[in-house]
Amino acid sequence: EPWDNRRKSNRNNLRVVGFPESVEQGKPIKFLLETLPGLLKLPEDVVLDIEKVHRSLAPKPAAGQRPRPFIIKFLRFQVKERLLVAARDLGMIEWQGNRIQLFPDLSRDLQQKLRELGLKYGFFYPAVLRLTVDGETKSFSTPQKVEVFLKKREGTGETLK
Template sequence: MPSKSTKAQASTLGASKTATREESPVPEANESKVAIDTNTLQAFSDIVKEVIKEENDSLREEIIRAVPPINTTLEEYGGKLRDHDQGLTELDTRLVAMEANYQELKDRYEKLQRKTDDLENRARRYNLRVLGVPEGLEQGNPTRFMAALLQEVFGGGLEKPPTLDRAHRAPAPKPPQGGRPRPFIVCFHYYQEKELIQSLAREKSRLAFRDGQLLIFPDFSADLTRRRTAFNEVKEILRKQEGVRYGLLYPARMRISFRGETKVFNSPEDVKGFIDSRFGKDK
């Protein structure tokens, strides 16, 4: 058991601690700390404001110094843009005039080309092309040879050899042995004799000559030949249709007669449209 003196000491110690806690100045310390923190924050705030003000002033001065050069540069570019705009306007005007001139020149060129082609074909109207004559048979005198050949091929259709101004092979390299012979271009002195030869050639289904076959065509220009050849596809279609009569007209038009109706077409596309409307698309 603890002695009475020990209990008295413990009691006295406890009372002393209680008195110490009651007499400790805690509120005064807290208030002092808050006051210090407030002063520190105020000072820090003032420093930050001063730094921000200095930075703003410095930035404002830099902006003020930078604006005039930028304005000068913008004015320069504005002037250049105005010059470019004026230049583009002038170019546009010149381009419009150039397009008009081009279209006029194009129309004139096409007109002159048609005239030139027409003149060329009129100059060839006395000519015929004869295909299938073996090389070397003319023996240096093609004009006399072709006159005799035509009389031989058409027999009784010609009372005498036709009068030829000239005859010659097409201007092309001589083919190798066994190759396709070059065609003959024959120029008749009389247009009527040339037409008679064409008529006799159409009447005969086959022109036999020395184990071969001759083909006779008008001597058209390359451009006109191309335009007339473009009708070959529709000619094949019309050939299969019953009751249809057709033929090519000069220079490159097709005449079709069907069920008492005759029409003339200027292009293969127009003929295809007629075929589709009359016979349907399944020919």
């Protein structure tokens, strides 16, 4: 099913917020491979295995506006998770005076499902998704845990469509 394929492909994606526009000088993979290991204090043996990188598809912001986030697709899910854990452990991350934050990249389908169910959601750094359900707040560390919660809530046991 196409939705399931998109969900699985998003599983390896990471959203990096805070780097100024054009700092990558047209070479986002090179920039992030050179910058992230030191920024996140990763051991030298960690291989990032980046498949592709792009800025979010929003229009390029005007000077002084918030820069678009990088969307990084890793070849391996474990690498993305390792970076999220490193960011969570470090807490506040700063690069050349800019606050850098890392988040899982929710698929459009999951975002739409949350809206359809009338669930308020938002990320709280470092990388925790909070949902307000019937006045009660629940926290999730991965999009997969949100899906499990939604399946149980719907009582269907089916994959979200």
